[in-house]
Amino acid sequence: MTTQALTLVWLRRDLRTFDHTALQTAIRQGRPLAAVFLFDSDILAPLPAHDRRLSFIHQCLSELHRKLAELKIPLYFRHGRADIEIPALAAEIGAKTVICAEDYEPQAIARDTRVAAKLIAADIHFQAVTDQVLLAKSAVMTQQGQPYQVFTPYYKAWLAIANEQYAGWQSRDDWPALHRLQQKLPAALPASPPPPSLSSLGFQTQPLVQAGGETAAQAALGDFLNRLADYPLTRDFPAKRGTSQLSVHLRFGALSIRHLVYLAKQADNEGGALWLKELVWREFFQQLLYHYPDVANNAFRAEYRNLAWQNHPEWLERWQRGQTGYPIIDAAMRALAQTGQMHNRLRxxxxxxxxxxxxxxxxxxxxxxxxxxxxxxxxxxNGNWQWAAGTGCDAQPYFRIFNPITQSYKFDPDGRFIRRHLPEIAHLDHHFIHAPWLGGSNIDRNGYPAPMVDHAVQREKALVLFTDAKLA
Incomplete structure (x- = not known):
């Protein structure tokens, strides 16, 4: 397509222009740029046509395509296997280097290894840079050179390393990559068409409660910063707008983790400190998966890898459908099905x-x-499920058993969240909406089910389940 050497930036979980490590790295190489996003068939094939994430990604890509076009950087779209499509495009446009942000999931690492081998065989350099975490891979290790398996010591070490690495950076202007792309390199390739329609990829456009794209992400960030001081007081109450609402933007890279860490530290208040800890939890789970990829499908703690789970199919289905008879559980599960979102406390x-x-x-x-x-x-x-289940890296995991009734009274005291998602019992007052069965036959539940299990009884069974596994 061109006789001029190019750099190709492979976009994945970094769908933005602000503080973009791969793009900044490519700019410093001084060649004209092109970018590509691959609709990876290995990822998409198992997904149902109504998967709402594709609608979010499509919105991100539509905006990113326009932004990069303003910088004379064409963004190409391909659909297929990564180890076929990426080397083919690189060869077609004459790229000498392919740059992407590292991904730490086992399947992603295997994919990138295959792509790198194909590129190297074609005499094309492959370069992966750190972007989706602040401190990657083995940057935070124990004095014995081993990965941390407990959060608190990891957090302390992470803070020390981050503070040293970014010492003296007092403003955004001090961050080498914290600025918008400004260098307009000479264009060597024509403009590219916008992303393909979802229908052409086999997916249906879905309504979203949060819009995708960098503009929407920055607006959500600004909104949260206005609420950051109240974050410690409101974050556990699902009926309130107390959480950051940023996780999806961070997941797809519409926001920069470096920028968020910077803002959390600049806040210099309790809300900022608590938010920073949540961001470090994210990095803790990332490095845990990187060092122990087996945790994706197996308990982190060896003694809990053969727990005698009962696994009643009907019970699983009732939990999925929000028909357990415990209002806070059912409201959370129905909200998840309706919106694709769930409050962290409810998770x-x-x-x-x-x-x-x-x-x-x-x-x-x-x-x-x-x-x-x-x-x-x-x-x-994975990290949060293993934490909740008691199979992950925690000192006394199996003793932590949430009582759904007390949690409901404590974090949805007026039943506002429950009423929002359980119309059958929305008429109940705040005394009975958390546990309608306590009102006896005088309570009209409009078909809402009785509790499927007795929490106190099941709690004892759970303790026996874990104790027997430890003694085995």
Missing amino acids: MITASFLCKDLLIDWRLGQEWFAAQLLDFDLAAN
Whole structure:
């Protein structure tokens, strides 16, 4: 297509222009640029046509295509296998280097290894840069050179390394990559067409409760910064707008993790410190998956890899449909199905209920969330499910069993969230909406089911399940 040497930037989980490591790295090489986004058939093939994540990604790509066009950087779209399409495009346009951001998921690492081998065989350089985390791979290790397996010491080490690495950077202007792309290199390729329609890829456009794209992400970030001071007081209450609402934007890279860490540290208040810890939890799970890829499908703690889960299919289905008889659980699960979103506190409660009350394997819950969540991220989803199930890296994991009734009273005291998603019992007052069965026959539940299990009984069974596994 051209006789001039090019750099090709392969976009994946970095759908933005602001503070974009791969693009900045490519610009410094001084060659004309092109970018590509691959609709990876290996990823898309198992997904249902109504998967809402494709609608979000499509919105991100439509905006990114326009932004890069203004910088004379064509963004090409391909559909197929990565190890076929990326080397083919690189050869077609005369790219001498392909640059992308690292991905730490096992399947992604295997994919990138295959692509790199094909590129190297074609005498094309492959370069992966750090972008989706601040401190990648083995940047944070114990004094013995081993990965951290407990969050608190990891967090302290992470802070020390991050503070040293970014010491003296007092403003955004001090960050080498924290500025918008400004260097307009000479264009060597014609403009590219916009992203293909979802229907041509076999998907249906879905309504979204959060719009995709860098503009929407920056607006959501600005909104959260206005609420950051109240974050410690509101973050656990699902009826309130208390969480950051940024996870999906961070998942697909419409926001930069470096920028968010910078803002959290600049806040210099309790809200900023708490938000920073949540961002580091994300990095903790990323490095855990990188060093221990087996955790994607197996318990981190060896003694819990053969737990005698009961796995009643009907119970799993009732949990998925929001028909357990526990209002806070059912409201959360129905909200997930309707919107693709779930509040962090509710993720913990519903996960604990599946594993500790219904005695169902955490991997079945992990699989359901993976299919439903708009912000699904393998590392975070796996890490949080294993934390809730008691199979992950935690000092006393199996003792943590959330009581769905007390959690409901504490974090949705007026029943506002429950009423929003359970119209059958929306008429109940705040005394009975958390546990309608306590009102006896005088309560009209409009067909809403009675509790499918007794929490106190199931709690004891869960403790026996884990104790027997430890003694085995």
